[in-house]
Every structure is written in structure tokens, then in C-alpha cells.
Amino acid sequence: MPMNTDDDEEGEIVAPPMHPKSHKDEVKKLRRRLKHLREQHDELLNSARRNATISQGKIERLEEQVGNLTSIAKGLGEEAEKTQRLYKEHIEHTATLVATGKDPGEILRPRQPDSYDGNAEHLQGFLTALRSYQLYYPVQFSTDEMKTRHAMSLLKGKAQRLMEPIVRDYVNNPRHERKDMTRLVYDKYENFEQELIHAFGLANERREAESKIRNLRQTGSAAAYLSEYRYQAAKLDWNESAHMDQVYLGLKEEVKDALVNIRPKPKTLNDLANIVSTTQSTTQSTSSLSTSAKAGITVGSVIGGLGAIGLVARLVLRRKNRKSSQRLTDSDAGKPNEETRYELHDERTHEMHAQNLVELPADYGRVDDRAAAGYDRAYRTFNSGSGLRN
Incomplete structure (x- = not known):
């Protein structure tokens, strides 16, 4: 019996066509979505930029650290080379000592440190001089006990009185009978130094x-x-x-x-x-240089002043001699009158004065303005004839 399909066909519902207005909602949703994505993109971009800046700073710091490590490594390498060289020299020096049986001090003869009397200000210098001296004798002072014995021999005054009981115990008793302080001082040289520092060192150095x-x-x-x-x-x-x-x-x-x-x-x-x-x-x-220049100016002034005075004196003397000669000539000849005689005299004197002015600088050397002013005053005084004609 054939099936009735009318009900099935009637049951199928076909969706009606979508209205064009529904596209606007979709467009709005897409725009909002796009805006959100753009904001996320900008945020990621800014974050990437910040990370790049931070990374660049870290890279620069790492490069600086690498540079410092390189410098340190270079310094350590140089120090290692220096240590190796010193070690080699030490080995050679030791071999020489073994071969010769002598300390460097026996050849170089360094000066013995000065004795120490307990002065607080001299303590550090004494200890430094002791160590420096003992370095010249590595064979003789190869043990702390020998170093301490040598140091004890250089004490005097208050320092010697302080250490005298320890020295007495050391020289009079075998090792197993000595006091703890004696063994402490003689077994380690640094302990001897500390005892002196505690006793005589500056409390507030x-x-x-x-x-x-x-x-x-x-x-x-x-x-x-x-x-x-x-x-x-x-x-x-x-x-x-x-x-x-x-x-x-x-x-x-x-x-x-x-x-x-x-x-x-x-x-x-x-x-x-x-x-x-x-x-x-x-x-x-x-x-x-400034002091020398000032001294030169002063000497020049004095010389210049003396030169001006000498000039006036010579001119006065020459004028008097000239006037005497002229008067003798007038008395003999009787020709030139008084006015002519003085005119001739002034003209000749001016010529002589000009010659003196040319010669004086060569005689007296370089002078300053004050000396030149003295010459000028002498010249004006002489030419004025005031006080010189009589």
C-alpha cells in the first residue's frame, strides 16, 4: 500500500528570505570586532616596543659587563704572567742562594733599622724597616723565631723593659718549660708585632x-x-x-x-x-720672572736718575768752562759783544747736549720712563739757562 506523503510535504517549512535591514547589524558587529582587533594590535605593538627598549638596555648592560669581564680577564692574565715571572725569578734566586750560600743582604749591605724606644709615632716605621731589612736575609731569617730574635735585639728603653721578661724566659728555659706568652711571641712574628702595637701603638691612630x-x-x-x-x-x-x-x-x-x-x-x-x-x-x-722684571725696572730707574743728574753736572761744568774761555777770548779780542757771545755759546752748548743725549743710552743701557723723564727735565733746565749763566 503506497505511503501517503502529503503530510510530510506539508510539514517542511522553508525559511523566508532575510530582510536587507539585517545586514546592518552584522556590519556593526564586524566593525566593533575590527576596532577591538585594532586596539589589541596597538597594545601588542606598544608592548613589543617596550620589550625592545628593555632588551636593548639589557643588551647594553650585558655588553658593558662583558667588557668589564674582559678587562678583568686581561688584568688577571697580566697578573698571572707577572706572578709567573716573579716565581721564575724566585726559583733562580733560590738556586743562586743555594749555590753561593749567601743572602742578598751580604752582598748589598742594607742599613740596620734604628733601635726602638717605645715612641708611639715611630712604631709603624720601626716595624716596616724591620720587615724590609729581614727580606734581604731569607736564609738567616727563614723562621719566625729568628725574625723575633733579631727584632728583640733592636729594642731599648721602655720597649726593652716591656719585653725583657719574655726574653729572659726564652734564653733561660728550654722550650717545654717556657711560658705561653713566650712561645706565642717567638713562634709567630706577627704576634711580636701585635704585642708592641698593643703596648705602644696609638689608641686612636x-x-x-x-x-x-x-x-x-x-x-x-x-x-x-x-x-x-x-x-x-x-x-x-x-x-x-x-x-x-x-x-x-x-x-x-x-x-x-x-x-x-x-x-x-x-x-x-x-x-x-x-x-x-x-x-x-x-x-x-x-x-x-715678575720679581726680576720689577728689580730691573728699579735698577733702571736708579741708573736713569743718576744719569740725569750726571748729565746736568757735566753740562754745568762745560758751560762754565765755555763761559770762561769765551770771556778770555772777549778780553783779548774785544770784538763780540755780550749778546753775540751768549748766542754763540747757547748754540754750541745745544749741539754738545744733543751729542750727549745720543751717547748716554749706550753708556747706561735700557732705562724706563722715569729715567727718560729725568733726561727731559735736565734738557729743559739746561736750555732755559736759569741759574747757569752767572
């Missing part, structure tokens, strides 16, 4: 050094000032910048003024010390 540096001023040469400064600065743990500032404060004012125009500016204490020494040498040379 750093504070005293700082006080001296604060009050230190340059009164003589730059070398003396810098030497004293370095001696006191060795007791402090200041940084480079603090030392440079303090050195500058203690300089003479003229040296400070000269440093104003120095380029480039010093970056280390050694640079500043070199510039200060050079600057003071230049300042002293300039001052010496």
Missing part, C-alpha cells in the same frame, strides 16, 4: 690621622705637602674622591687659582698630585 689631615695646609713646596698628606692618608680608609677634595682644600690660594683652568680635570689622586706639582713649578717661574 685613625682619629689622630684624620685630625692632622683636616688641619694640614701647604706652606712650602707641593712635594712636601703631598708627602705629609700621603703619610697620614695611609692610616685612613677614605675613597679617592674624599682624598682629592681634602688635598685641594689644603693647597695655597695661588695654586687653587691656577687649577681652575686645568682641562681635563684630574680623576685620581695621583693625577691631581702631578698637576699640582707642575702648576706650582709654573707659578714659581712666573713669580721669579
Whole structure:
């Protein structure tokens, strides 16, 4: 029996065609979506730029660190080469000592350190001189006990009285019967140094050094000032910048003024010390030239003044001689009258004076304006004839 499909066909519903207005909603949705995507794109782009900037900074820092590590590695390499060279020299030196059986001090003959009497200010210098001297005798002072025995022999005064019980215990008793302090001092040389420092060292060495540096001023040469400064600065743990500032404060004012125009500016204490020494040498040379110039002007003025006085004296003498000769001539001949005689006399004297003016600078050398003024006054006085005709 055939199936009835009328109901099925009637049950199918066909969707009606979409209205054109529905496209506007879709377009709005797409635009909103596109705007959102654009904002995301901009945000990602800005983030990428920020990351690039951060990465660039990190790269630069890493490059700087690599450069520092390279410098350190280079320095370590140079230090290793230096150590290797020193080790080689030490081996050769040791071989020489073994072959000859002599210490370098037996050949070089260094001066024995001065004795120490307990003066606190001389303690560090004494300890330094001791170590320096003992380095010349590595065979003789190969043990701490030998170093201490040598150091004990250089004590006197209060220092000797302090160590005398320890020395007495050392020389009178075998090792197993000695006191703990005696064994402590003789078994390690550093312990001997510490005992002296505790007994005679400055309690506030750093504070005293700082006080001296604060009050230190340059009164003589730059070398003396810098030497004293370095001696006191060795007791402090200041940084480079603090030392440079303090050195500058203690300089003479003229040296400070000269440093104003120095380029480039010093970056280390050694640079500043070199510039200060050079600057003071230049300042002293300039001052010496100025003093010499002033002295020359003064001497020139004196010579010029004496020359002017001498000129007047010679002119007076020559005028009198000329007048005497002229009067004798007048008395004999009786021809020239009074007016003619004086005119001839003035003309000849002026000529003689002109010749003297030409010769004087060669005789007296270079003179200043005051000397020239003296010549001028002498010339005017002579030509005026005031006080000279009689």
C-alpha cells in the first residue's frame, strides 16, 4: 500500500528570505570586532616596543659587563704572567742562594733599622724597616723565631723593659718549660708585632690621622705637602674622591687659582698630585720672572736718575768752562759783544747736549720712563739757562 506523503510535504517549512535591514547589524558587529582587533594590535605593538627598549638596555648592560669581564680577564692574565715571572725569578734566586750560600743582604749591605724606644709615632716605621731589612736575609731569617730574635735585639728603653721578661724566659728555659706568652711571641712574628702595637701603638691612630689631615695646609713646596698628606692618608680608609677634595682644600690660594683652568680635570689622586706639582713649578717661574722684571725696572730707574743728574753736572761744568774761555777770548779780542757771545755759546752748548743725549743710552743701557723723564727735565733746565749763566 503506497505511503501517503502529503503530510510530510506539508510539514517542511522553508525559511523566508532575510530582510536587507539585517545586514546592518552584522556590519556593526564586524566593525566593533575590527576596532577591538585594532586596539589589541596597538597594545601588542606598544608592548613589543617596550620589550625592545628593555632588551636593548639589557643588551647594553650585558655588553658593558662583558667588557668589564674582559678587562678583568686581561688584568688577571697580566697578573698571572707577572706572578709567573716573579716565581721564575724566585726559583733562580733560590738556586743562586743555594749555590753561593749567601743572602742578598751580604752582598748589598742594607742599613740596620734604628733601635726602638717605645715612641708611639715611630712604631709603624720601626716595624716596616724591620720587615724590609729581614727580606734581604731569607736564609738567616727563614723562621719566625729568628725574625723575633733579631727584632728583640733592636729594642731599648721602655720597649726593652716591656719585653725583657719574655726574653729572659726564652734564653733561660728550654722550650717545654717556657711560658705561653713566650712561645706565642717567638713562634709567630706577627704576634711580636701585635704585642708592641698593643703596648705602644696609638689608641686612636685613625682619629689622630684624620685630625692632622683636616688641619694640614701647604706652606712650602707641593712635594712636601703631598708627602705629609700621603703619610697620614695611609692610616685612613677614605675613597679617592674624599682624598682629592681634602688635598685641594689644603693647597695655597695661588695654586687653587691656577687649577681652575686645568682641562681635563684630574680623576685620581695621583693625577691631581702631578698637576699640582707642575702648576706650582709654573707659578714659581712666573713669580721669579715678575720679581726680576720689577728689580730691573728699579735698577733702571736708579741708573736713569743718576744719569740725569750726571748729565746736568757735566753740562754745568762745560758751560762754565765755555763761559770762561769765551770771556778770555772777549778780553783779548774785544770784538763780540755780550749778546753775540751768549748766542754763540747757547748754540754750541745745544749741539754738545744733543751729542750727549745720543751717547748716554749706550753708556747706561735700557732705562724706563722715569729715567727718560729725568733726561727731559735736565734738557729743559739746561736750555732755559736759569741759574747757569752767572
